[in-house]
Each structure stands twice: as C-alpha cells, then as structure tokens.
Amino acid sequence: MEYRYLGNSGLKISEITYGNWLTHGSQVENEQAHACVRTALEQGISTFDTADVYANTKAESVLGEALKGERRESLEIFTKVYWPTGPGGKNDTGLSRKHIMESINGSLQRLQTDYVDLYQAHRYDTETPLEETMQAFADVVRQGKALYIGVSEWTADQIREGHRLARELGIQLISSQPQYSMLWRVIEPEVVPTCEELGISQIVWSPMAQGVLSGKYQPGAQPPEGSRAAHEEAGASMRDFLKDDILTAVQGLKPVADEAGLSMAQLAIAWVLQNDNVAAALVGASRPEQVVDNVKAAGVRLDDSVMTKIDEALGSVVQRDAGQTAARSPKSRVA
Numbered sequence: 073m074e075y076r077y078l079g080n081s082g083l084k085i086s087e088i089t090y091g092n093w094l095t096h097g098s099q100v101e102n103e104q105a106h107a108c109v110r111t112a113l114e115q116g117i118s119t120f121d122t123a124d125v126y127a128n129t130k131a132e133s134v135l136g137e138a139l140k141g142e143r144r145e146s147l148e149i150f151t152k153v154y155w156p157t158g159p160g161g162k163n164d165t166g167l168s169r170k171h172i173m174e175s176i177n178g179s180l181q182r183l184q185t186d187y188v189d190l191y192q193a194h195r196y197d198t199e200t201p202l203e204e205t206m207q208a209f210a211d212v213v214r215q216g217k218a219l220y221i222g223v224s225e226w227t228a229d230q231i232r233e234g235h236r237l238a239r240e241l242g243i244q245l246i247s248s249q250p251q252y253s254m255l256w257r258v259i260e261p262e263v264v265p266t267c268e269e270l271g272i273s274q275i276v277w278s279p280m281a282q283g284v285l286s287g288k289y290q291p292g293a294q295p296p297e298g299s300r301a302a303h304e305e306a307g308a309s310m311r312d313f314l315k316d317d318i319l320t321a322v323q324g325l326k327p328v329a330d331e332a333g334l335s336m337a338q339l340a341i342a343w344v345l346q347n348d349n350v351a352a353a354l355v356g357a358s359r360p361e362q363v364v365d366n367v368k369a370a371g372v373r374l375d376d377s378v379m380t381k382i383d384e385a386l387g388s389v390v391q392r393d394a395g396q397t398a399a400r401s402p403k404s405r406v407a
Contacts, residue, residue, distance in 0.1 A: 073116025074371045076351045079246030080271025081220060083189065085148050087345055088370050089119040089275060090363070091354040092131045102134055104358065109138035111360035115367040119148040121249075121275065121354055123194055124179050125155035132182035140184055147189075150275075151179045152224060152249075154194035156406060166405045167197035172208040176217050191218035192249060196230050199405050206234060210241040222247030222275070227397050228262040235270045245272065247351070250397065252276035254285060254325075254343050254382060254390070255313060261394040264349045273351035276344050280355075284313040285340035287326055291319040317389055324385035332378055334369070341369035343382060 075084040090112040092105070109120070122135050132151060139147060153175040156165040163170050176191060191212060197205060209221045221243060223234060231248060238245040248267055250259045252274065259274065267274065280286055313319075322336075329339040341353045355366045383390075 073118075073367065075118075077273070078190070078220070078275075078351045079244070079273040081244055081246045083148070083220060083246070085119040085275075085352055086117045086370075087352050088115075088117055088341070088367050089121055089150075089352040089354050090117050091121040091277065091356050092135055093123070093126055093277070093356055102137070105134050106138045107360050108357045108363055109135070111363045112357075112367075113142065115363060116370075117363075117367065118146060119150070119352060121150040122183075123152035123155070123192075124157050124175055124182075125152075125194065129157055129178065129182060132179055136182050136184040144185060149183060149185060149188050150190040150192065150222075151183065151188050152192040152194035153179070154197065154224075166200055167193055167205040167208075168200045169204055169208040172205070172212065176212050180217060187216055188218050190220050190222050190247060192222040192224050192247065193226070193234075194224050195402055196223070196226050197405065198403060202230075202233060202237060206237040206241060210238070210243045213243045220244050220246050222249060224249035225251070225397060225401060226263075227401070228266040228394075231263065231266055231272065232270065235272065247273050247275050249275045249277060249354075251278045252344055252347075252350070253279050253281045254340060254386060255281045255318065255322075257390055257392050258394055258396040260392065263394070263397065264347070268349050274347070274349050275352045275354060276350055277354045279344040279353040280337055280340045281313045284318065284322060285325070285336060287322060287336040289314060289319055289322075291316040291323070312391075321386050321389045325382065328378060328381045328385060331381075332374065334372065335365060337365060338369040338372070339374075339382075341366055342372040342374055343379075345369065345372070346374055346379065 074087050076087050078085050120135060122132050124132060153172055154167055158164050212218045223231060235245050248263060250263060252259055325336055329336045332339060344350050344353050357363045
C-alpha cells in the first residue's frame with residue numbers, strides 16, 4: 073500500500089480507500105462485511121469511507137463494529153451528511169445547522185468513535201445558505217468531532233465558494249469526492265483545475281464504473297447472477313454504463329490490461345491514481361478476495377503508451393461533459 077497527502081494538509085491516507093456504499097448493511101451479511109474490513113486492514117488500507125445514508129445508517133453501524141478494537145490513531149474514518157436518514161422528516165435531510173449537528177452525533181455513535189477524520193457534505197444544499205452550512209461545519213471541527221471537512225459532487229464554483237468561507241472560519245476544506253473513472257471524466261475540465269489551485273484532493277468513487285470496467289458484463293447478455301447489476305437497487309444506479317456500445321468498448325481494454333500484467337479491475341483503479349489530484353480511489357467489496365485483487369493496483373504507474381491505448385479503446389463512449397455535475401445535483405432537498 074502507498075499513502076498520499078489529502079489536499080493541502082498533513083493528513084496521509086491510503087491511496088486505496090475502503091468504501092461501504094452498496095454493501096454493508098444491505099447486500100452483504102455482517103460477517104462477510106467484517107471479513108472484508110479485516111482483509112482491507114491486513115492489506116494496508118487504513119482509510120474507510122461511509123455515509124449516514126448508506127443502508128439508512130446501518131452501514132455506519134456495521135463499519136463501527138468491524139473496526140472495534142483497532143487502534144483509532146492508525147485509522148482515517150470518513151463519513152458524510154446530506155441525504156435523508158431516519159424516517160425522512162422535514163429536517164432529516166440537507167445541510168442545515170440542525171441536521172448537521174444532529175447527524176454528526178448519530179454518526180459518531182454508530183461508528184463507535186469520538187471523532188471522524190473527515191466530515192463531508194454529501195451534496196450541495198440549495199435550500200440552506202452556504203454560510204450557515206460552513207459555520208455548522210466549523211463548529212463541528214472546533215468541538216473536536218471532525219478534523220477536516222470535504223464535499224462530494226459539488227461544482228467547481230460551489231467548491232471555490234465553500235473553500236473561501238472555510239478559510240474565513242479558520243477550518244480546512246481539503247477534499248472533493250466525485251465519481252471518476254475511465255468512462256466518467258466530467259471532473260477534468262473544471263473541478264480538478266479548481267481543486268489543484270485551492271489545495272483540494274479528489275477521493276474518487278466508482279473508479280471501476282460500478283464494476284463495468286472489470287469486464288464481467290458482456291454486450292447483449294444478461295448480468296451474471298449475483299453481480300451488482302443483477303441486484304435490483306444497485307443495478308438501477310448502473311444504467312448509464314450498461315449500454316452495448318460501452319460494454320463493447322470496455323472489452324477492448326482486456327488486451328491492454330493483459331499487456332500491463334493487470335486485471336481489468338486493477339487497470340481501472342490504477343488509471344484514476346495516475347491523476348496527481350487524486351488522493352485515493354474508493355473501492356468496495358462483497359468478498360475478501362476482491363479487496364486483495366484491488367489493492368494490487370496501489371503503486372502501479374501506467375506509462376504513456378498504456379494511457380493512449382485506453383483512450384483509443386474507449387473512444388467516444390467516454391463522458392467528459394463538465395455540466396454533468398450540476399445536472400445530476402439535487403435541485404431541492406429530497407425528503
């Protein structure tokens with residue numbers, strides 16, 4: 073495992089970070105989830121990312137139990153706030169002061185820790201003044217409940233304004249967590265240059281395009297039984313990538329991966345880590361052996377010829393439109 077600084081801070085995190093979005097508390101039994109976390113720790117992963125909304129708070133509880141007994145100072149634990157939790161009442165969502173203050177307390181209890189290393193705004197809240205949100209985050213930091221703050225799927229302009237307010241309040245906004253992969257490059261035109269300027273790193277989710285870049289989904293064929301795409305809830309979030317032209321192009325990556333001596337999944341993770349603004353690739357797992365395979369992408373450097381062959385194989389199926397971040401952001405709170 074290799075470790076990278078997160079933004080313009082002194083915090084180092086594992087460049088392969090374990091995330092439990094679609095697994096813990098929902099698709100995977102707790103015993104299996106614990107086995108995946110133990111394997112992650114054995115492989116040198118020290119950074120774990122979750123959110124209160126995952127499995128409606130259950131994912132945080134599973135992660136907290138799985139990490140119980142580990143030396144807290146050796147871990148970096150991240151969580152997020154924004155989406156509805158609990159019964160989904162009128163104040164159970166968004167980035168109001170009320171929701172942030174109540175949510176951090178709930179997250180810490182479920183994670184069985186006194187603080188999180190990074191507390192992230194899971195989306196931008198159009199219904200709460202940004203000044204209110206950032207003041208609440210500043211108070212969470214000053215109370216010692218979070219060390220740093222970050223954002224997820226914010227536009228470049230939103231990041232810039234959030235960073236300005238954070239500096240005025242004397243706290244550090246050091247990370248952005250967007251979707252990023254060979255197939256989804258919408259952060260490259262605006263978000264990445266802005267973050268490079270401001271000293272903010274990317275912690276990217278779905279580096280394997282939710283499993284599509286593993287090559288296991290074939291054009292014109294039904295998803296394999298037991299795969300993420302075959303799962304009703306998880307499969308719904310993958311529809312952008314389960315198109316025959318994309319799946320056909322992805323099959324063209326197999327010889328590139330073979331030539332590099334990597335699995336297709338390893339190639340996909342190594343690709344996002346070539347971007348100097350990326351501090352970590354988020355990976356999930358339903359089986360311990362998936363963790364072992366993914367970690368082999370740590371420290372891999374792809375030469376220019378490999379990067380060129382990847383671009384040639386994928387051609388026009390790559391999404392590069394910077395406007396996609398704003399287009400997919402919630403226009404109002406979801407209750």
